[in-house]
Amino acid sequence: MEVGFLGLGIMGKAMATNLLRHGYRVTVWNRTTAKCQDLVALGATVGETPAAIVARCRYTIAMLSDPSAALSVVFDKDGVLEQIGDGKGYIDMSTVDAATSSKISEAVKLKGGAFVEAPVSGSKKPAEDGQLVILAAGDKKLYDEMVPAFDVLGKKSFFLGEIGNGAKMKLVVNMIMGSMMNSLSEGLCLADKSGLSPQTLLDVLDLGAIANPMFKLKGPAMLQGSYSPAFPLKHQQKDMRLALALGDENAVSMPVSAAANEAFKKARSLGLGDLDFSAVYEVVKGAGGSGQA
């Protein structure tokens, strides 16, 4: 099966690599062309533009940073829309809001193509290991056709119905994750400032009812001040922002998430946006260290 792949960032590179390793023929495009080279070494072909990829491939997957990138790759010159049509499927796995997804879906359908949104839960390592959780919605026939590829990329796919439901589910999940990361950061700080060992706190957490893979994976690195990006902080803040907008639309009060978003915004303003989202710990530590008891 031949698949086009747009966007070779942290996630896209790992996902396209998995498809190649499982025997898919993959044609890749990335805005910064140099990032295609590692994939070419693994057997990928390079397409010159998103439109050229869609012209060549029956199915094209995108994994792009945010709503503006997702829209640009579809609607701009040499974009997906120029070549999408009957018999072609477009699958956007980026984390965006439901309105962005709906706009893309409507445009693709108007041209006779099929569209599935399929954001993923799981970071760089799950992407490398084919262990993502796929939150799909939209055209059910296209979804069914994509299941073999989703099975390569992930450990479980959910089909959530109409367009927008995948985007919303992903935003709810990441809103919870962002709040949890802030809570962990505050806990590590409080342990430290009150004379406890933060490492012992991690050990205690790991044995109790709130043990989770994120605390286990990120906690020790945070204590080392090591924030090599698996999930860039700027993307986590984008997800908090979009989740809060979903809360606005639905009149859901989310003070915990709003506070977490402020911490991520502060981290971005300090130039930490390209680090892992766990770098929000630096902001919390800074606040805790202000000496205002």
Ligand SMILES: NC(=O)C1=CN([C@@H]2O[C@H](COP(=O)(O)OP(=O)(O)OC[C@H]3O[C@@H](n4cnc5c(N)ncnc54)[C@H](OP(=O)(O)O)[C@@H]3O)[C@@H](O)[C@H]2O)C=CC1
């Ligand atoms: N990293 C993670 O742990 C996870 C991320 N996600 C989501 O997946 C998506 C990708 O994340 P990730 O791979 O980490 O992000 P990266 O920042 O590593 O990659 C972003 C990709 O988007 C491309 N891009 C950005 N702006 C544009 C634009 N205007 N036009 C065309 N291409 C553009 C980049 O191209 P270029 O190389 O030229 O900059 C790059 O290929 C995001 O929506 C993120 O929220 C979901 C689950 C986990």
Ligand SMILES: O=CC(=O)O
């Ligand atoms: O979106 C990030 C993730 O880890 O999932």
